[in-house]
Amino acid sequence: MKKLFSTLCLVSCISSTVHAQEFSPEQIQQVAQVREAAINSDLSWQILESLTTEIGPRLPGTENDKKAVEWAQAQFKALGFDQVWIEPATFPHWRRYHESASIITPSEQPLHLTALGNSVSTPKSGIQADVVFFETLDELIASPEGSLKGKIAFINYRMNRHIDGNGYGPAVKARNSGAVEAAKKGAIAYMMRSVSTSHHRFAHTGGSHYKTGVTKIPATAVANPDADQLARLFKNGHKVQVKLNIQTEDLGEGTSYNVIGQFNGTQYPEQYVLIGGHLDSWDLGTGALDDGAGVALTMAAAKHISDVKRPKRSVRVVLFAAEELGLWGAKAYFKRHEKTLDNIVAAAESDFGADVVYGFESNVSADALPVVREIAKQLAPLNVKYIRKNTARGGPDLIPLKNTTSAPIFALHQDGTDYFDYHHTADDTLDKVDPKKLQQNTAAYAVFTMMAADAKTKISGK
Amino acid sequence: MKKLFSTLCLVSCISSTVHAQEFSPEQIQQVAQVREAAINSDLSWQILESLTTEIGPRLPGTENDKKAVEWAQAQFKALGFDQVWIEPATFPHWRRYHESASIITPSEQPLHLTALGNSVSTPKSGIQADVVFFETLDELIASPEGSLKGKIAFINYRMNRHIDGNGYGPAVKARNSGAVEAAKKGAIAYMMRSVSTSHHRFAHTGGSHYKTGVTKIPATAVANPDADQLARLFKNGHKVQVKLNIQTEDLGEGTSYNVIGQFNGTQYPEQYVLIGGHLDSWDLGTGALDDGAGVALTMAAAKHISDVKRPKRSVRVVLFAAEELGLWGAKAYFKRHEKTLDNIVAAAESDFGADVVYGFESNVSADALPVVREIAKQLAPLNVKYIRKNTARGGPDLIPLKNTTSAPIFALHQDGTDYFDYHHTADDTLDKVDPKKLQQNTAAYAVFTMMAADAKTKISGK
Numbered sequence A, B: 001m002k003k004l005f006s007t008l009c010l011v012s013c014i015s016s017t018v019h020a021q022e023f024s025p026e027q028i029q030q031v032a033q034v035r036e037a038a039i040n041s042d043l044s045w046q047i048l049e050s051l052t053t054e055i056g057p058r059l060p061g062t063e064n065d066k067k068a069v070e071w072a073q074a075q076f077k078a079l080g081f082d083q084v085w086i087e088p089a090t091f092p093h094w095r096r097y098h099e100s101a102s103i104i105t106p107s108e109q110p111l112h113l114t115a116l117g118n119s120v121s122t123p124k125s126g127i128q129a130d131v132v133f134f135e136t137l138d139e140l141i142a143s144p145e146g147s148l149k150g151k152i153a154f155i156n157y158r159m160n161r162h163i164d165g166n167g168y169g170p171a172v173k174a175r176n177s178g179a180v181e182a183a184k185k186g187a188i189a190y191m192m193r194s195v196s197t198s199h200h201r202f203a204h205t206g207g208s209h210y211k212t213g214v215t216k217i218p219a220t221a222v223a224n225p226d227a228d229q230l231a232r233l234f235k236n237g238h239k240v241q242v243k244l245n246i247q248t249e250d251l252g253e254g255t256s257y258n259v260i261g262q263f264n265g266t267q268y269p270e271q272y273v274l275i276g277g278h279l280d281s282w283d284l285g286t287g288a289l290d291d292g293a294g295v296a297l298t299m300a301a302a303k304h305i306s307d308v309k310r311p312k313r314s315v316r317v318v319l320f321a322a323e324e325l326g327l328w329g330a331k332a333y334f335k336r337h338e339k340t341l342d343n344i345v346a347a348a349e350s351d352f353g354a355d356v357v358y359g360f361e362s363n364v365s366a367d368a369l370p371v372v373r374e375i376a377k378q379l380a381p382l383n384v385k386y387i388r389k390n391t392a393r394g395g396p397d398l399i400p401l402k403n404t405t406s407a408p409i410f411a412l413h414q415d416g417t418d419y420f421d422y423h424h425t426a427d428d429t430l431d432k433v434d435p436k437k438l439q440q441n442t443a444a445y446a447v448f449t450m451m452a453a454d455a456k457t458k459i460s461g462k
């Protein structure tokens, strides 16, 4: 009956009715207080500044990664979290030592390029070979057998810019499997246009893969202006020769740690809202947008809540390890906690930079929607729209959760229009984060988290 | 009487009067034809694309510099210039081989940095030392004797953004003499914030100098986000240690060539309008904005004029050599032609990127002002305003001309607001040039050059 009434009634009527049920006026007042505190606080900025400045890049397995794990525990403790602990995660430990490249013919000029994650090295002295140009991965796949023998394959696929980053998926295919497909045709190295919307000379790194039985060849991405340069040389009919030196190392299995901080719930402490980001970053930049911002703003959001109250359920901030190398921290977390995933009443990861949150979306059972609508109402003052589709997919570290359970997943959609100008490049540094936008993100996470943790109804997944 | 009448009369009356005197209706019609052709042509873009793509960086003395000299002669000939020739210029030949740097404490992270032109090398194994922070060059100069012994000095002076680039002068002081002042206090290396308005991780190179009797120490500039990072570390009270490896070489005296193309005048061929840019560039980028654009648009402007007619006087395009290392081509040119500088009826260099020309300014004798006003009238349709101050300074390669004579100098002022985002960095590449804006520049140069060459009155300097 309650549900029928809700769907028939007008918005204002629903709100006030559910309001009375899910949240007391005092609770709503507390939410407003937290929202106000978060939007005016520089706490998330301070945390982000500390992480990106005093530690910097955090490639899993490096000394800086270890420092980041120490740093995160110390931060959680300093912020007064009730519980702080770590949980191990293993991952394939890979390192970049050197990368350099030049166009040799028709004239010598440096090529801004980076090894893709997992790439093997060239011989110590590098390699020099003619380049074969393709517009797309499919074009390369369609090339004749053996046609790339002794050559360097280059794919110039151009990523589209979009608010939701929908250009990334199509572009990333060439990063995932380009080196394999090139090697199948006999190529001795692989270059691709960066999976990036930037028009600056920063090459974009990111995970890449080999396939058993196919020769592992060095896999690289060139900065977009350099990809343009190569494309122009081909257009003008030049034979293009490139020299390439990549030195990396596969160090076998490494171990890092998910770092977890929790404010305990007062009524159902075993139930919890899971928010967080990933603590690791690629080695090129300082991981400010990816994903220092997610780390900082979820830590700060939880702290702002605790300044006002401990909600009914726990607020757990999980800083995942080794996301960039393949969600290794997330896999370990959800494996370790597989028996108690029902305790997760809401899960959201911030891992899409630090531009404004423009939309709020759930992925929950129908009887949880009244709570969701109440949360949406309290997000509205932050210019966050309620997206009613109820098909939220959450951040990458929630993929293992979605794969194993029907968990209640939430998305606080960020504007990703410019995200891929910086993502996975040396240019992902603190100055790219707008302090005002970071505050808005923090406030949105604080409101969502507090309400999901403090609602009368336990939110459950579909 | 003519002059008195002009100054008393209203603008429209001046214009029509002078019009009748300086340019026939047919000439004005020809100017319009050239303007129209230039604004609709992609010739300057084609030239710029060829130079920056097929040759790329053009550091004086390199193989690419030689190729550029060949390229320029071939281009001039292909464009149908009546005369094409080269004139030698010597310069101090310097090369950059390697540069790398990291922050070591409080945590290791790469530092994006570049050697300043003329910098000496570090030892092969690099140097590692504590960094001492200064906000300004004056602050460093005021530091106690011996206070930098064994240290690396760092100046964080921040360049201002301005349409006329007026932030460059104050900022460049630390590039010119920072290493000398640091060495005087005992420093073993010098780092400065880039003379740049960029917020990307590109370090800005450029000329630097040593002083006899003062130890030559490696001189470098760090990218602005890296300078911010250093500044934050100092602000937070950290002891900052940096590792630095710079490998360069002083190769003694080198020789390059000014490349000159001329369309001969029909009536006074010995008199000429001098336009041009510099053919060399720094080695980091492809010298698209600095100064491929100036080269391309002045070559194209002359060609567009010649498509319509040969003016009374010659149009000479001078592509100066080795500007970046100290105006060596310009010094050689004006020295070589010192007896005939009176033949220059107007001189303008384009060396400030490729953003729109917003203002036109002369530096001429009073009796040449009627011609100038006529030119300004024909520039107005290109949204170029007439700046009446008559104090134009022209481009850097005209400095030796101004120093030796009262030459008639012109400035086609470009919007330089964003110029220092790219100038002297690896990011100075073709994609930073807007083809529409390049056309507007080309048209402005074509109009100015044609009219100065075809006026009844010979323009002379003050």
Ligand SMILES: [Zn+2]
Binding pocket: A278, A290, A291, A323, A351
């Ligand atoms: Zn991420």
Ligand SMILES: [Zn+2]
Binding pocket: B278, B290, B291, B323, B351
């Ligand atoms: Zn220049």
